[in-house]
Amino acid sequence: AQSVTQLGSHVSVSEGALVLLRCNYSSSVPPYLFWYVQYPNQGLQLLLKYTTGATLVKGINGFEAEFKKSETSFHLTKPSAHMSDAAEYFCAVSRSGGYQKVTFGTGTKLQVIP
């Protein structure tokens, strides 16, 4: 079985401040991990992913995440928040071996304060 837990359903940051969205996963086998972003009234877009190799992965719009196996975490960060980053962010887990289903977290809504 696999699952993800996102800490904090709402996060507020000031424009220009660090963005940190937390995600912890549970998986019985090596995981594949994803962050998706959802803008209002839109579907989900892939932001970044970890499959194998480098544990620090970079995505679109200046976001990055680090896979930490010892902490079972995959937190999303961005050094400087922009107003356009206001959206809902979903962490998701799948597993290696050609497994096709993805399990999503409950989401974190990011508010950016001017």
Added chain:
Amino acid sequence: DAEITQSPRHKITETGRQVTLACHQTWNHNNMFWYRQDLGHGLRLIHYSYGVQDTNKGEVSDGYSVSRSNTEDLPLTLESAASSQTSVYFCASSARIAGHYEQYFGPGTRLTVT
């Protein structure tokens, strides 16, 4: 450009009526999924299909059905709509990329059952 579309984008229906939500993708992906998105629950998997004539139940399949007669379409039917099925519904398809599967989402259908 290849894409995934959903129709209608908004639907209001009455309790007890049958409703069908359409999902169409032009990527020729074998795998297609239906999710519902509710506050506090994130995305939950309703049904999925790995190819023509293949359908499988997800974690919240009661009251829903799907059929897959071709690669492009996976319609979702609510056999007798209930107020608990008021939600935003997302269709997704997935492709294998470098050993893992990535999901691509449609824009969503907002369904209200009165």
